[in-house]
Amino acid sequence: ERKQEARNPFFRVVELADDTIDPAVWGKNFPMQYDLYKRTVDQERTRYGGSEALPRTPTQADPRSVVAQSKLEEDPRLVTMWKGYAFSVDFREERGHAYMLIDQRMTRRVQEFKQPGTCLQCHASTYVAMQKLGGGDLFKGFEAMNKMPYAEATKLVEHPVSCIDCHDPKTMRLRVTRPAFMEGIRALKASQGVADYDVNTMASAQEMRSFVCGQCHVEYYFKGDEKRLVFPWSKGLKAENMLAYYDEVGHKDWVHAETGAPALKAQHPEFEMWNQGVHARSGVACADCHMPYKREGGLKISDHHVRSPLLNVNRACQGCHHFSEQEMKSRVEEIQGRFHMARNVAMDALMELISDLKKAKESGASEAALKPAQEFHRKATFFLDLVEADNSSGFHAPGEELRILTQVVDFCRKGQLALRGAQPTQKASHATSTGPVGD
Amino acid sequence: ERKQEARNPFFRVVELADDTIDPAVWGKNFPMQYDLYKRTVDQERTRYGGSEALPRTPTQADPRSVVAQSKLEEDPRLVTMWKGYAFSVDFREERGHAYMLIDQRMTRRVQEFKQPGTCLQCHASTYVAMQKLGGGDLFKGFEAMNKMPYAEATKLVEHPVSCIDCHDPKTMRLRVTRPAFMEGIRALKASQGVADYDVNTMASAQEMRSFVCGQCHVEYYFKGDEKRLVFPWSKGLKAENMLAYYDEVGHKDWVHAETGAPALKAQHPEFEMWNQGVHARSGVACADCHMPYKREGGLKISDHHVRSPLLNVNRACQGCHHFSEQEMKSRVEEIQGRFHMARNVAMDALMELISDLKKAKESGASEAALKPAQEFHRKATFFLDLVEADNSSGFHAPGEELRILTQVVDFCRKGQLALRGAQPTQKASHATSTGPVGD
Amino acid sequence: MNILEQVMSEHGYITPLLLGVPLGILLGLGFYTFGYARGAAYMTDDPDACTNCHVMRGQYESWMKSSHRKVAVCNDCHTPAGLAPKYFTKALNGFNHSMAFTTGRFPDEIRITARNHRVAEASCEKCHADIVSGINGVRHDGEKVSCSTCHRAVGHAY
């Protein structure tokens, strides 16, 4: 009977249905979680993360009075890296969930480029909108929304990610609501020999604490004319696996303006990187660090103020790590500083490959002469972008991200050498004899 | 009163003096430690470590009936890496302490090359010999032994590292007996602002559990004609710091036979690498993993069978890590596999730089034309050797060792590019703005 | 681990049949080592009893320094609620540990068994059911949050 009560600690004042979008309504039943959820408007900087609140004067076109700092200004090499692609025009540090919809609507990548409805999958509470569009069929709705022009599709949504996107309104259990993740994780499990994986019935409660995040914090691309949202996981989650997938389906995101290489852009592969770190291996979930438990009166609740754990070290880390808060911070910063240094070596190498390719093109080198270097450019920029786009600055998988960087440097320099007529030598038999890939 | 007994658990049957070399005598007082100490003759392989017992027919010149596998045969690229240096002739996997003296006496690096008495510092119980040579003055004896030819000096010793090299015979407390470590650690502490550091009076008991190992498991060189054993630590323990030291004093170990580069050979920097890993940062000492506590009857003693912790996972790791033995093993192997893969990318790059330099020399390129590439070769081969020679295959400092490898690849490829007339570009301001060095 | 314990870890101690029979054997065998290893300790709740075995001293000493020293003794966390299950577990552990102790066949770094881990995990709710009712409230039974992933040191550091 205490059990009974224990199962239902929250006093339900309103009935929540599968079409209750407004978080404020959910908040009537769960005021503590709602109050914390609203705090994702806060902006605070950490050494490499968080975000800076830059004031700006709102305009007709862009009503935002505060934005996050521009990463293109922080490191102009990114502009060269993405020449010819929308990202080279506007790319900012990401901030709290509260901003996801407005930041997408207002980015110059949307204002000045044609984008599909697909974009909304990860920037708004789309669950109910998809259900409606599909007449009760989530996948139909998903496909319909992908095909729409962004301007139209965005009219169908009004909230950033909301309670209903992660929770079942009846039981409050976590659930995956994004078709792209359902398909992606099924393809991944299939590659591991698990057939017909259905995430909402087969995942453990602990796994769900990461899977709900994996609906958005992942690498993706838009497949075909129907602009279907697809995660490139059918060969695995490692850099090599995803590249192999793109090569096989012959996908490119854009042609680099200066080198002519069929380039790939990687985005926020937090889920993929985390998967290759020691924390995932130890069963530590995204929510453990980004939504740690918090005591509110007589209850422990999950901190729905999703943010950098470095702004919340005591709860996020010290449950498991018995070192001082300062020490935990500097451990992270040591890992990030090391990553940053290697990343800069790779970034400089990429800049030199691009300028060499540019010169070669201008001086009228033949397609055949450029091809090997362009292939190295495609690989290098994708690998570098993968670790660059993991917003933890190397923390989610310190070893794996550095391993990838050694390869980036090798690809860039080999590209430069190819332009100077060096023959790409056979890898020594050793080079592939061991190593994590395929393990 | 039980406490009392606990304080003095060992029944002393013989008096130990500061010139009692023979471990068998110490063993009368401490039979358990002695029995374990003797087991360092065991040879067993792990995936990347331990050692293989290869039977051989003893000869007049070399009485050994068992040796460890040759690393030169395992990876012939090492022969090219060390062309012109003794290591390219004979280099084997290291094995237990019991073999340290015989393996040194019998290596072709001693048999076929002139070596100084200095070599013995880390391969025999030299404490008493030094005291005698110096007439009670350890440093005088140290200097005298360094200067002697190996063949003479080796007559002064008969045991591998023994109790007296790590223990004070009266109190059994740990002590440092090697002048080179006393001087090296003092120089290091000075660089950190600690003046006149005296290791035997100022180090904590926990620090001593690593310092006794740091007497030998470190990078070193022979300074000047007096062949003084010196550890290059006065600027710090990072790869960059040690290279800066060697550049400043203008030291080279040999001139590479094929490239003419003034090269440096790094040896077993376990102490330096461990220092940059998360374990050292967490206060975990060499002895914690390589000499874990072992239950003998009612006592917990240190396992003097010094060996790979992967042959002893329960005691070595599971006191701190609550995962299964198999899981701990595969965590290490994942780190080592990843390291091995990056290390092979770097090794291949080095091979290509060497062959390019060789060709350039043969085709009569000018000194001036070769110089930039030779400088890159010097840096690259030293950095690669540092991580290669850390016998943990990347485990002691997974992040730092991979960071170093990204730099090795960059150096090698830049050297190749220099030979093709590319101008070494200025590092982008970013490249050095952050990163662990100098942190 | 012995067959009996495997059976137990699979079927728990629900059916009286499973319970009764081995309990008899256990107590029999148990007593055989009692004198030798003071397995009788298991019948009391006094933590000092656990330290009749020096191999338990590590936990005991860090329990003395733990946040739970004043609020929970060993058996609060290492035996299930309810008399029968509690004494069954005591007997089972008493038997295993006495045997292990007598034969000396156990690792230096002792690991909790799967069964006793479940017992320890469940014990938290004896006292903290309310405070964790929220985080467990959105979980199916059998999917309860594992407390020891974050709080493994509350009873003792190791």
Ligand SMILES: [Ca+2]
């Ligand atoms: Ca951010």
Ligand SMILES: [Ca+2]
């Ligand atoms: Ca070895």
